[in-house]
Amino acid sequence: MSKWLEFMPRALLATQIVLVFGFTPQVTAATGYGLGRPATPAEIAGWDIDVRPDGQGLPPGRGSVAEGEKIYGEKCASCHGDFGDNPQYAQLAGGVGSLAGSSPVWTVGSALNNATTLFDYINRAMPFPNPKSLTPDEVYALSAYILNLSNIVPADAVLDQKTLPQVKMPNRDGFILFPGLMTAHGKSDIHAVACMHDCVKQVKVISELPAGFTEKFFGDISQEFRGLNTMNQTGEPQWVRVALNDSSAAPPSGYALAQKNGCTACHATDHKIVGPAYRDVAAKYQGDAQALEKLKAKVRKGGAGVWGEVPMPPQTQVSDGDLDAILKWVLSGGATTP
Amino acid sequence: MSEPKPRYGRIVLAPEDFLPTRGLSRRAFFDLLAAGGAAAVSAAVAGRAQADDANLPPHVPPWSKRLGAPVNAAYGQPSPYERNIIRREDPGLTPTREASVVFTPLQNLFGIITPSGLHFERDHGGRPDINPYEHRLMIHGLVRQPKIYTVEDILRFPSVSRIHFIECGANSAMEVRNVSVPTVQYTHGMLGCSEFTGVLLSTLLDDVGYDKKRARFILAEGADAASLTRTIPIEAALDDAMVVYGQNGEMLRPENGYPLRLLVPGFQGISNVKWLRRLKVGDQPFNTREETLHYSDLMPDGKTRQYTWIQEAKSVITSPSGGQQLLDRGYYQITGLAWSGRGKIRRVDVSTDGGRNWHPARLQDPILSKALTRFRFDWHWDGSPALLQSRCIDETGYVQPTVTQWRAVRGTRSIYHYNAIQTWKVDPDGKVSNVQVA
Structure with a gap:
C-alpha cells in the first residue's frame, strides 16, 4: 500500500509532462492528441472506391459489351476514338x-495486367470532363467493351463482381518487381565508376537538335532567360521596354496615380496627414467649375493657407496627363482607398 | 580601336563597356570591326551613349530623385523586370492542359529553394479549387479506429519542417531516345525543392492505430477530378513521409496540393499525392493506373518494372546551359544542382571536355538528405568548343551514369527515371546547346 502511495504521484506527474510538452511521438489515439473523429461506415463507403487486383472493392452491378458500346459512343469515343485507337489520348486498344x-x-489491351485497374480508373476519373458520373453498371459495361476492343473478352461477355477479376489480361505476367528501386537502401542495376582522367578516348556528339527546330517549336527562347545573369543579353531584353510601355493595359486608378507620383506621402483619401484628405478637398470645391484649373495651378506652384500653414511644395514631377487624371479623380468625390 | 580585355567575373557587359547597340553581342561587335565597320560602330556608340547613359554615372537616375512607392500592404510580387521568369509548357507535349505539366525555370534560379510560384505543376485531372474548411482527410483500412481529420486537426498535430526535392518520375523523359528540347527548363524542370511543413505520416498512423502486423502498403488518394491514387510502402510511410500543408513558409499553393499533400521524400513525384483526401492501410499493393500503364518501366525484354519508387542520383548544370550564349572568353562560374532519392550528395564532378576529364566541384552548404544541393565550378573559357557535364555521387556511392551506361541497362522504351549525365555543347561563337555524347 505504501508502495502505491509513493508511486502514484510520480506516475501522474509523468503523464502531465507528456501532455504538456508532448514529448513522445508514441502517444496513441486513445490517450493522445484528441484530434480527428471516428469515420462512420457510411462516410467510408462513399469514398472507399479503390478496386484491388483480387476484386476487393468492386461494387455490385453488371454490364455487357453491347451496353458498353453504346455508352462508349456517347461519352468516350470523342477522345479515345471509335475503336479505342486514338494514340493522342490514352490509347485503349491494340498493340x-x-x-x-x-x-x-x-494500351490497356497490351500493357495492363488486371482488368480491375481498368474498372477502378474509369470509375474514379472518367469521362475526363465528368469524372464519377457513371453508375457501376455503366463502368462494368465500358470495361467489357474496352476489353473486347482488344479481343480480350468475347462480344457476348458480361462483367460483374465475380467475372471481372477473372479476366486474363495478355500482359498479366508482364510486370516484375525490382527491389533495388523500391527502397532508399536498394542497390541500383546501373553501376558507373567515377573515373577522373582520360576516361574516354574519343568523345562524339551523337544527338543534337536539328537546325530551326527550337525556333519552330519553342519560338524565341532568349526570352526565357533573365537578361541580368544569362550571358546571351548585352542589356535589358527587348520585351522589357515593350512591356513597360504597354498601352493595352487598363488605365491605373486615380489612387494608383497618386501613389506613383508621391502624392500619398502627404494625402490620404479619408483623413488628414500633412495635407488635407482628398474627400475634404472634393467637398470644398463641390460645384466650383474652375476647381480643376485652380487645383492644377496649386499643385504645380505649391501653396499654403487654404488648409493650414504647412505649405505644399511645388510638384513639378507630375506629368500633365497624370495630374489631370488625379485631380478629376479627387474632385469626383469618389476618392476611396483601394 | 583595340579589343578590350576580358573582364573577369563579368557576364553581362554594362552599356558603357563600348557596346555598340542593345542586342548586338560583343563578339558580333568585333566581327563588325574586323569587317571594316569601325566608323559605323563609332557612330552607333556615340548615338547610343546619348540615349542610354542618362541614368548612368555621373548622372543620377530618376528613381533616386523622386519619392518611391508607398509600402506594399498586399502580397508582394517580383519586379516587373522579372516577368519572364515563369513556368512554361513544352509545346505539343500533352493533348489537354488539364492533364499536363509546366516546368520550373531552373536556368533562372539561385540556391536550392524553388520559389513556390515557380515550382513545376503536373496535374492529371486539372487543378481543383478546394475550400479548406470543407476538405477532409480520411484514414481507414487496417486500423483500429478509422478517422476523419479536418485541415485544422492536421495543423494542430506536432509538426516538422524539412527541405526536400520533388522530381517527377518522367523528368528528362524527352531525352531518353535523343535530345528533343532546347533548355534546362524542359530537360530537367519537373524538379523543385521546398521547405515543407506538416505532420509525420507515422504520427497519423499511430493516431488511428494501424495494424502493425498486417499493414504493408498504403493507398494515397487525391481529391482532384482524377482522384489520383498511388501505393506507398509502409517502410517509407513510417520513415520520413509527411502529410504536408506548408511550403516555403506559407500554405501549399493550389497547384501543389492545397490544402494537404503527401510527401514521400526521394520517391518519384507522383507518389507525393496532391489534394490528399484518403489514406487506406492495406496488406497488398494497389496496382493503380498510375503504377501500371504509367510511371512504370518497360525494360528491353518487354517486362515492366512496377513500383520503381526511388529517384536515383542525378545532376545538371543550370548555367551555362542550353539557349545561353557566352559573349566573350574569360571567367565563367559553372553552377548547377545535384540530388538523390537515396540520401545526401557526396560529390559532384564537372567536365568541360565531354567526360574525358573530371574535376571536383564545390558543394554549397547545406547538403541535405533527399534535397537539392547546389554546386559550383570555376571555369576560364578560352573560346574553343567545349562540352560541359556534371556527374554526381551520392552517399551510397552510386555514380550518376552516362547516357550510354543508362541505355545499356534500361533501354529506350521506358520514359521514366532517366538520370543520365547531361551535356551542354559550347560552340566557338559561345552558343550553348543541348547535345548527347558517347
Missing part, C-alpha cells in the same frame, strides 16, 4: 504482344 518488339504500343 497486344508489341511490348517486347522494337515498336511497343502501350
Whole structure:
C-alpha cells in the first residue's frame, strides 16, 4: 500500500509532462492528441472506391459489351476514338504482344495486367470532363467493351463482381518487381565508376537538335532567360521596354496615380496627414467649375493657407496627363482607398 | 580601336563597356570591326551613349530623385523586370492542359529553394479549387479506429519542417531516345525543392492505430477530378513521409496540393499525392493506373518494372546551359544542382571536355538528405568548343551514369527515371546547346 502511495504521484506527474510538452511521438489515439473523429461506415463507403487486383472493392452491378458500346459512343469515343485507337489520348486498344518488339504500343489491351485497374480508373476519373458520373453498371459495361476492343473478352461477355477479376489480361505476367528501386537502401542495376582522367578516348556528339527546330517549336527562347545573369543579353531584353510601355493595359486608378507620383506621402483619401484628405478637398470645391484649373495651378506652384500653414511644395514631377487624371479623380468625390 | 580585355567575373557587359547597340553581342561587335565597320560602330556608340547613359554615372537616375512607392500592404510580387521568369509548357507535349505539366525555370534560379510560384505543376485531372474548411482527410483500412481529420486537426498535430526535392518520375523523359528540347527548363524542370511543413505520416498512423502486423502498403488518394491514387510502402510511410500543408513558409499553393499533400521524400513525384483526401492501410499493393500503364518501366525484354519508387542520383548544370550564349572568353562560374532519392550528395564532378576529364566541384552548404544541393565550378573559357557535364555521387556511392551506361541497362522504351549525365555543347561563337555524347 505504501508502495502505491509513493508511486502514484510520480506516475501522474509523468503523464502531465507528456501532455504538456508532448514529448513522445508514441502517444496513441486513445490517450493522445484528441484530434480527428471516428469515420462512420457510411462516410467510408462513399469514398472507399479503390478496386484491388483480387476484386476487393468492386461494387455490385453488371454490364455487357453491347451496353458498353453504346455508352462508349456517347461519352468516350470523342477522345479515345471509335475503336479505342486514338494514340493522342490514352490509347485503349491494340498493340497486344508489341511490348517486347522494337515498336511497343502501350494500351490497356497490351500493357495492363488486371482488368480491375481498368474498372477502378474509369470509375474514379472518367469521362475526363465528368469524372464519377457513371453508375457501376455503366463502368462494368465500358470495361467489357474496352476489353473486347482488344479481343480480350468475347462480344457476348458480361462483367460483374465475380467475372471481372477473372479476366486474363495478355500482359498479366508482364510486370516484375525490382527491389533495388523500391527502397532508399536498394542497390541500383546501373553501376558507373567515377573515373577522373582520360576516361574516354574519343568523345562524339551523337544527338543534337536539328537546325530551326527550337525556333519552330519553342519560338524565341532568349526570352526565357533573365537578361541580368544569362550571358546571351548585352542589356535589358527587348520585351522589357515593350512591356513597360504597354498601352493595352487598363488605365491605373486615380489612387494608383497618386501613389506613383508621391502624392500619398502627404494625402490620404479619408483623413488628414500633412495635407488635407482628398474627400475634404472634393467637398470644398463641390460645384466650383474652375476647381480643376485652380487645383492644377496649386499643385504645380505649391501653396499654403487654404488648409493650414504647412505649405505644399511645388510638384513639378507630375506629368500633365497624370495630374489631370488625379485631380478629376479627387474632385469626383469618389476618392476611396483601394 | 583595340579589343578590350576580358573582364573577369563579368557576364553581362554594362552599356558603357563600348557596346555598340542593345542586342548586338560583343563578339558580333568585333566581327563588325574586323569587317571594316569601325566608323559605323563609332557612330552607333556615340548615338547610343546619348540615349542610354542618362541614368548612368555621373548622372543620377530618376528613381533616386523622386519619392518611391508607398509600402506594399498586399502580397508582394517580383519586379516587373522579372516577368519572364515563369513556368512554361513544352509545346505539343500533352493533348489537354488539364492533364499536363509546366516546368520550373531552373536556368533562372539561385540556391536550392524553388520559389513556390515557380515550382513545376503536373496535374492529371486539372487543378481543383478546394475550400479548406470543407476538405477532409480520411484514414481507414487496417486500423483500429478509422478517422476523419479536418485541415485544422492536421495543423494542430506536432509538426516538422524539412527541405526536400520533388522530381517527377518522367523528368528528362524527352531525352531518353535523343535530345528533343532546347533548355534546362524542359530537360530537367519537373524538379523543385521546398521547405515543407506538416505532420509525420507515422504520427497519423499511430493516431488511428494501424495494424502493425498486417499493414504493408498504403493507398494515397487525391481529391482532384482524377482522384489520383498511388501505393506507398509502409517502410517509407513510417520513415520520413509527411502529410504536408506548408511550403516555403506559407500554405501549399493550389497547384501543389492545397490544402494537404503527401510527401514521400526521394520517391518519384507522383507518389507525393496532391489534394490528399484518403489514406487506406492495406496488406497488398494497389496496382493503380498510375503504377501500371504509367510511371512504370518497360525494360528491353518487354517486362515492366512496377513500383520503381526511388529517384536515383542525378545532376545538371543550370548555367551555362542550353539557349545561353557566352559573349566573350574569360571567367565563367559553372553552377548547377545535384540530388538523390537515396540520401545526401557526396560529390559532384564537372567536365568541360565531354567526360574525358573530371574535376571536383564545390558543394554549397547545406547538403541535405533527399534535397537539392547546389554546386559550383570555376571555369576560364578560352573560346574553343567545349562540352560541359556534371556527374554526381551520392552517399551510397552510386555514380550518376552516362547516357550510354543508362541505355545499356534500361533501354529506350521506358520514359521514366532517366538520370543520365547531361551535356551542354559550347560552340566557338559561345552558343550553348543541348547535345548527347558517347
